[in-house]
Amino acid sequence: MRKNAIIEKTAQAILTICAVVAIFAVCAITLYMFIKGAPALKEVGVLDLLFGTIWKPTASTPSYGIWYIILASVISTGAAILIGVPIGLLTAVFLSEISGRKLGGIVGSAVELLAATPSVIYGLIGMMVLNPLMFKLEKAVFAGDASHQFTGGANMLSAIFVLAIMILPTVISVCTSSLKAVSDNLRAASLALGATKEQTIFKAVIPAAKSGILTGVVLGIGRALGEAMAINMVAGGAVNIPLPFNSVRTLTTQIVSEMGYASGTHRQVLFTVGLVLYLFIMIVNFILLRARKAGVARED
């Protein structure tokens, strides 16, 4: 009895310590990002930094505007979601509602492999396959247009396609499990009322799984927003207005590509870029929390 009590106590202590490590890490990161990211906001000026459109950190009169960088992150993530979520959701419908066990197994393991693929592989394929194709498209679209700066296919469109593929596994797996969690009674009731299988899926099952699907979308946003390596390899990396055929830089690649040699205010601004990214991720997680709560409330 006493021995068991000791084991209980010890286990509890170890578990508590582990939990504290996670909390401590989050608090430390948050604190660090604010401490490191805030000075540049003061030094450069909040408006000049966040909404400035000229990024010339090493010029004799430097300019640290990151507005185009923020926009590039938001737009490429948004567009990737627009492309990736429908494909992901429909794949999830296929997996949970239509496919047999055998075919479902094959698609399922393909999705898992896609999820486990390191982002540098996506970047490599994007750089070697997608970019040359984009260059051909770019030459066709802008033939004879002297005002367009040719990027060799490294543009925002490439980044969007790569991101859309990269968020697929997240969206698919979360959506599949939430669709599978929908009670079979609902399907039976819908079919009994004379609805076809398609009507049942789109009018009854998907609405019932709404909060789970939203969770998948939000997780996809988080993944797309935080991706650095693949984007760095395919998006060109010059700071430009985020148009489809322009070479762009996102919040993540901004830090990756310039941290190496940056110093002084330039370096501080990169921390502010990190802070902005971190705030975006916090907002995404907040929405995620709300979506989950809404889901729980619905099930009650």
Place this chain on the structure above:
Amino acid sequence: MSKKILAAITAMGLMAFAFAGCTTTEETEATSKSLTGNIALAGSTSMEKLCEAMSESFMTVNPGVTVTVEYTGSGAGIEAVTSGSVDIGDASRALKEDEIAGGLVENVVAIDGIAVITDTSNSVTDVTSEELAKIYTGEISNWSELGGADQPIVVIGREAGSGTRDAFEELLEVEDICAYAQELDSTGAVLAKVAATPGSIGYVSLDVLDDTVIGMKINGYEPTEEQILAGTYALQRPFVMATRGAISEQSEEVQAWFAYLNSAEGQEIIRAVGLIVPQ
């Protein structure tokens, strides 16, 4: 294994000192083995790779000497050595006349060369520095304007803060007005992208030039070590370690530092970081 290497390095270092002793005075030779003190350097950020490699190796050979290097920029480095707050001022450019008149001695320790590269299918392989500046500022945007195929020019460069970018823009006098289509964060990435993208142009340090790309002639001169040493190839800059007065007037540690730079081992380090040994 590592002990052997260490022993070899030490032996080479000692030999270098013996050399240094010969060229200066007998006294140096006698004391060089137990040299203690500090050497302070400040200046060019572009010279970081060279200074780090050199100081690390130098301190292995001379455990008693501490070398500190600050990377504050060429201008600040020259100022610091002029005011006497450091022993050596690093500058990745030739000294100006007034700086030399102010008592500084220009010790060129290495030469940095930049190769302009294009993909192997490009028929334009020779450009003038004016044309190059126009390509990088966006004034020339198609190879046909330079007598090549009707092919848009994809302008590739390095990220802000890169030493190669600084050097390139400075030498062509296009600082902060370049219009890059792609900004990549490593020499290897530039090389790979240029090799893979038809109609592209990029710049890399001379030492990484290989046959996956064409190293363009500038003003008719090939990007080779011979042309750089002859002074005909335009895209080059000296790495200067400026001292107040001649090297022989410096402290023993500083004299040992320069002796080490000129030793076989020091020159090996200069080559290893991609630079050219001046003659």
